[in-house]
Amino acid sequence: MTGYRVVLRCGPAMAAGAATLLGRLPQGMYSVALLLLVQQATGSFGVAGAAVAAFAVGTALGAPLLGRAADRVGPRPVLLGAVLAHAAGLAGVLTAAAADAAAGIVAAGLLAGMGVPPLAAVLRTVWTRLFPDPDARRAAFSVDAVLGEAVFLLGPLLVGGIVAVADPTAAVAVAAGLAVTGVVWFALLPTARPAVAAGRAAGSPARLGALAVPAIRVLVTVQTLLFAAFGLVEVGVLARATAAGAVPVGGVLLAVWSAASLTGALAWGARAWPGRPEGQLVVLLVLAALGIAATVPAGDLRWLGAALIPAGLAIAPAGVVGQGIVAEAVPEARRTEAFAWLSTAAMAGSSAGTLGAGWLVEATGPATVLAVAGGMTLVAAATTATARPTLRQTGR
Structure with missing residues (x-):
């Protein structure tokens, strides 16, 4: 348990973990919230499935690109820029859904996915710096695994609760608000300062990164x-x-x-x-x-x-x-x-x-x-x- 004690007593690590959990929670919400939103707006599960798939494809494509950018210029500007694009994409989904424009929904979903901030990757990088000791680092990565499980356990429950008292539009809006809040919180932390002097000294990454x-x-x-x-x-x-x-x-x-x-x-x-x-x-x-x-x-x-x-x-x-x-x-x-x-x-x-x-x-x-x-x-x-x-x- 020594490793856990080191991690839990590290104020910067706990602050970064809490901000990241808040910002990552929407990732456990989007698949359900977007599916319900688009199906309700268009009456088509096919369009809804395409929108969720486009969001997932965008996230998969954007993650390494945003991660490389964070390595080169530091996490703060990349996270803030990404979450703006993410929020704009979600706003596009809501607008296109209101207009029953299937192509617009899918395109906006792709944009929203590409802008998902790489909070998990950034947090793991921060923790490798904060915890050079192997026991503490193993404990930190274990905490990260718990956070990941929590995201996908709590996210659908949160969507269900919101939809029960409001509608899927509110669930998407709440998810976007959580993402922005978590990213801004993380960006204000000292751990979000660029720590990539070695990367700059080494020059631009190779094409394969x-x-x-x-x-x-x-x-x-x-x-x-x-x-x-x-x-x-x-x-x-x-x-x-x-x-x-x-x-x-x-x-x-x-x-x-x-x-x-x-x-x-x-x-x-x-x-x-x-x-x-x-x-x-x-x-x-x-x-x-x-x-x-x-x-x-x-x-x-x-x-x-x-x-x-x-x-x-x-x-x-x-x-x-x-x-x-x-x-x-x-x-x-x-x-x-x-x-x-x-x-x-x-x-x-x-x-x-x-x-x-x-x-x-x-x-x-x-x-x-x-x-x-x-x-x-x-x-x-x-x-x-x-x-x-x-x-x-x-x-x-």
């Missing part, structure tokens, strides 16, 4: 595979609950999975674990693969929930270890972009997994979807094992 670092290319590949597997698991679990005639239980099972991941993050940050990070990552991915594989024969939903627990326990720690590898493998001048690439990989993988799972579950059933998810996680583990020498390299 952080992807020029071999370890990042490996981690992006692993992250994409892993989150594609997660997208498959979500659809597979919901499909199995639907087939059992217990649709609401599917949501409960996914909540159990998320809770296990959150618990794993807290446990991982509480103590030092044996082995090097790249070896730890292999073990965690294998454990996640075995847990997902155990869901395949689980016909009873209670057994399915039990199998999701060990799978979930390994997920967040794997992310924590991956972030630690980034901190060691990438020079500080490119670190925000590197963290942003992991976010892009996660979003791309999750979207692809969900899309593929929708087709696969109709063609073959939930068991195949879950089996493919376990296989993809095992491929991610094998990729990591093969690339251990690459992941061991340091950028310092």
Whole structure:
């Protein structure tokens, strides 16, 4: 618990974490809020789905570009500029929705997504500077994992509460207000001052930027595979609950999975674990693969929930270890972009997994979807094992 004590007693870290949590909370709100808003305005789930997809694509495209800019000029101007573009895009969505202009809705959604401020990537970079000690850094990244889980647990609940007393337009407006407030709060903190003198001295980043670092290319590949597997698991679990005639239980099972991941993050940050990070990552991915594989024969939903627990326990720690590898493998001048690439990989993988799972579950059933998810996680583990020498390299 020493690492947690160091983190929790660090005032600048806690202020940055709180501001980031407020600014990231909308990311757990937008998929539901935009879907409800556009469907209500146009009467079409197709247009609504296209708007949400455009937002996700924009976020995936914009994250590494904004991360690279933050490395070069510092986070403050990039975050403030991004959130202005983000708010303008959301205003465009509201305007186009009021006019029932489908093309305008999708275009504005893409702009809003590209402007999503890279708060998570910036926070991780800040924490690598604040916590050079490995124990404290591991605890800090574990706290970050908890914040990420909180965003996607609280966001939909907040949207549901707002829609119950108002409408989806209010939910989108509240989300935009939270994003602006969180970014401005973070920008006013001393930790938002540019800390990129090394990046300027080294000159402009190469065309590949952080992807020029071999370890990042490996981690992006692993992250994409892993989150594609997660997208498959979500659809597979919901499909199995639907087939059992217990649709609401599917949501409960996914909540159990998320809770296990959150618990794993807290446990991982509480103590030092044996082995090097790249070896730890292999073990965690294998454990996640075995847990997902155990869901395949689980016909009873209670057994399915039990199998999701060990799978979930390994997920967040794997992310924590991956972030630690980034901190060691990438020079500080490119670190925000590197963290942003992991976010892009996660979003791309999750979207692809969900899309593929929708087709696969109709063609073959939930068991195949879950089996493919376990296989993809095992491929991610094998990729990591093969690339251990690459992941061991340091950028310092």
